[in-house]
Amino acid sequence: MRAWLPDWLRHYRREWLAGDVIAGLVVTLLLVPQSLAYALVAGLPAEVGLYASLPPLLLYGLIGRSHAQSVGPMAVTSLLAAATLARLAEPGSGDYLTLAVWLALLSGLMLIGLGLARLGFLADFLSVPVLAAFTSASALLIVLSQLAPLAGLKGGGASLPVLLAGLLGRLDRLNPAALAFGGATLLWLLWARRALKPSLARAAPVLAVLAGVLAVRQAGLESGVPVVGLVPSGLPSPSLPALPLARLGELMLPAFFMALINYVQSLSVAQLLAVPRRERVEPDRELLALGVCNVGAGLFGGFPVTGGLTRSLVNAAAGAHSQLASWLSAAGIALVLLFAGSALQSLPLSVLAATIVAAVFPSVRFGALREAWRVDRADAVAFVLTFALVLLLGVESGLVAGVLVSLGAWLWHSSRPHMVEVGQLPGTQHYRNVARFTTETLPGVLLLRVDESLYFGNARLVRDALLDKVAERPQLTTLVLIMSAVNRLDASAVVMLEWLDDHLAARGVTLALAEVKGPVAAVLARAGLLERFAGRHFLSTHESWRHYAPPPEFPI
């Protein structure tokens, strides 16, 4: 029995309790408005956000390993869900809700599958700049998507043009009362963030929600301002809404995409939380935990969830030592579901929109672009492209384009390797770029360092570049390829080396190899090239230098 308990529970220490209780309370206060608001971002009834919050808090505590990770509805996830679902069903319809539930179930099952297949490394192909651009642009899209509800208008959309067109087209139907509620909430939240202590500021959204409910009730404004409306009271029970098989097919690709995004998001939160405690994150375990959380959210009528950065950091800062804090938050959400339904009914939507704007706007950041621009122009291009395409085409196309651009740039660079002539640093056994250092060279011998693995993508270009270098030097008798930076060699490169050797031999130039590494030497051996290069294959550049240096002249 004890073996089934999570680690933190088996080794629970009394001194953790106070911190966990406080963190549980603080996260509940943060989570209630967040989960209602993100459900609206996803185009779903507000209570679905609460349904989606409860199971993950319990399940992550059972399976996950991060001490303060808080899994639940998140901004980008909700935006992504809205973009997917709006293509497949009418927002507000029963179909739409069914699809949302299945999106959570399917992406959860896929996450579990990826975890069991140990495919967590797939997330590595999202580069830091692409991820930063994606997060910033999504945050901006979310802020823009909340401008309509902030002004009491309907409307939504998954890209900048659609959102702006919708907003401008409905501007004449603006609801001044709703805008007043929204504007006041926004000002209050911004003021609270600047003026209050962080611990107090965290309660600001809940206070805004309470104030909004009370004000609407007092003024009898339920019909004058768009409000949340009927919220069913009680805990959700597990169920599996029927879905035609064809629809399941349509959901597969979006669910896979959703799974990857949520995993990357959740993993980066877990890694951030692990730093101060010097913990190691196990990506495949995180995949599994997040997958179970999503299946749980779906079974109880919720939509896709992931680890939330702000919420988890707040959880850690408020003193969470273990996942007991999340279990206590789950209890808090359960209480809200049981007893606060009728109160939430009168909550103005514009108040929720304002809490989203205040929460998400700080995520619009360009620091990563500045950094990328300094380090690697290709990274900067990938940032700009991802950012622009997320805004213009939507989150999925933008992110896919960003990943393709960063992969393409990587491949492109590897297809045109850096090659330098090296010479001996006088009096040493070291060899360096002749253009950067004062070096000595041997007449008739070219020492050339190839700074890239050789493979089909660069075999032709390397061959042509080598032929050019040889053609430039009619006196050349020997070309030594220094392979210290050649990490791999494929079949195309083997063909190229054979061809090159024949071609150079016919011109009277000897091709030699130096500093071939173990894995590359193994490939050469299997391809029969070690025999071909017998006597022309040196452990170090210095050995090849001594071999090809003219014999010393004796003084007469």
Added chain:
Amino acid sequence: MRAWLPDWLRHYRREWLAGDVIAGLVVTLLLVPQSLAYALVAGLPAEVGLYASLPPLLLYGLIGRSHAQSVGPMAVTSLLAAATLARLAEPGSGDYLTLAVWLALLSGLMLIGLGLARLGFLADFLSVPVLAAFTSASALLIVLSQLAPLAGLKGGGASLPVLLAGLLGRLDRLNPAALAFGGATLLWLLWARRALKPSLARAAPVLAVLAGVLAVRQAGLESGVPVVGLVPSGLPSPSLPALPLARLGELMLPAFFMALINYVQSLSVAQLLAVPRRERVEPDRELLALGVCNVGAGLFGGFPVTGGLTRSLVNAAAGAHSQLASWLSAAGIALVLLFAGSALQSLPLSVLAATIVAAVFPSVRFGALREAWRVDRADAVAFVLTFALVLLLGVESGLVAGVLVSLGAWLWHSSRPHMVEVGQLPGTQHYRNVARFTTETLPGVLLLRVDESLYFGNARLVRDALLDKVAERPQLTTLVLIMSAVNRLDASAVVMLEWLDDHLAARGVTLALAEVKGPVAAVLARAGLLERFAGRHFLSTHESWRHYAPPPEFPI
């Protein structure tokens, strides 16, 4: 005026003339049956093959640089055209012909565009094994596609299942006379290849064509055996058939694909021809020349063309010194178009099918698979997958899958780098893998060589592997990363290095760098990491060794 003439014409030498004349004649004899047959492979009337042959022979001579390249209808190109066009129109219809012409025009314009944009390097991403598998499987498909016409049956298809189903479904309608013609031709061609001198064997297909025509005429079999049928006499005149814009859109992607395949094919022929003459091939010039050839073929009612391997080798072997040989072949084709139309009318299709089978079957080869298996398993997998998918799904899907697999394998390998601990070869300044060599190490110092560029695809894995190594050695005080094989560094890797440095510093472990190369040092400098690593950044591994070695103990 002279400046506009091609190089070979300006510097023409008298002694080239005999070889060029003979080569021109031999290629004509080869090209007439080939061009008729490949038009049938493409699902087009036989004379379209002649139309497609004439302009490229003239145009390549004006623009191309290879002395013996013979551009015209080719087997794989025709199969690819058939696969594309059969999806868009009914074979035999006027629409089908119009689309074939536009496929040539569009892919020609794209080739010109690629050449002007200097994008010839795109072809490099086809690895040797993928290309070999593609060629072999296409050849097999072509042979299979000719079994029906060989037996006097109709039928076609772009994949093995479709071809087999069509063949088996029509087997009861087999035409014994056609099969007799086809079988006799095939036997004759196989015998000629084994028994005759190569120079005579080259004329075997033309003799078979002549014999077929004469036999059908003598026996009055025109209605009993499927024959080529009415061939319009005379030279084609330039024209541009009308095509609705929507159809143009449908052709864009296939045309791009066709352009790439034809370019790769043509480039590899040019490279092969350049070897014995030690010429250099200019890929962008070849792109341009091939593009103009295709536009020319399209304008005169032909279909896509490319450089043919067999034909070009025959051209070179027969003595072609310059493109004059091709111009003479063009004259030969013109004569056939002017005067031989009525004769070709009685040519049995099964004879042409037999010439295709005999010509293409030798291209089904598995040598590249054996080679790839020895050198690199990923290459072998890419071969098998490409081969299987070309047969099962058709040429396009198969090739795309092969390219994706080889790129994916390359990325996957680069995402899990080889990292080795190195030690000093005793008494030298050289450092090698401790597992392969007898080396000395320093207590508390780990010298680790990372055998891969650092980028987003491997940053996390490298970080985790380094942390593991550090965790295994509680006594460790210094970790030296040897960067001789790190050729590039991107923004994600910079973030990782900063994080790792902080993390290790907090554990009391010093992170140092050695043998950072110029381009990587430039990135570190721009990211401000050179300052961070001041005093922990060594030109050579040996310097870092001397720096961290304990001071020598003095004898008491």
